[in-house]
Amino acid sequence: ETGVTQSPTHLIKTRGQQVTLRCSSQSGHNTVSWYQQALGQGPQFIFQYYREEENGRGNFPPRFSGLQFPNYSSELNVNALELDDSALYLCASSQDRQETQYFGPGTRLLVL
């Protein structure tokens, strides 16, 4: 069974640029959630996708957007990057009514 994978592992961008992060969910999982983890903080919920539809959103501006594909993999897009967007971006997959979300290793984004 393949776990949750994310790409790239690290990324450096400059303020104002756009970035796309990718996530492959664990086999059989139809739900993907994205979290932002700033240094020294706990993860913060960005949004969740269930069967290709957005299924809940946290307190993040519209320049954070996402997509889920028919194979349940997902993308997180961030436009007009700001310095405060520097963080570890975590993707987690789950199946309906499971007890847990399985987290990937994250993508570390640095905005200069």
Added chain:
Amino acid sequence: QKEVEQDPGPLSVPEGAIVSLNCTYSNSAFQYFMWYRQYSRKGPELLMYTYSSGNKEDGRFTAQVDKSSKYISLFIRDSQPSDSATYLCAMSEGGGSEKLVFGKGMKLTVNP
């Protein structure tokens, strides 16, 4: 006031010590309570999952939930150097696969 409060530590203990980690919360709609462990440069992994109030034991780990006080705890018995990690409490209203609200995380070091 944040929805979930967790002392970020750090906490350093000798091998074999009993470790107590705690979180408080303000949202009375939380029904599901989790503890995640996060090693450096990795995604969080689920340690314990509890629904509503009560205790749950799994090997050296015990999770307690007191909904009347809005207080949850994780106890680690006979702590090992391999337990050195950041411990995150997390809560949700609708289950482990729903939006999770995390504490800041407590960095624990167990010294041999």
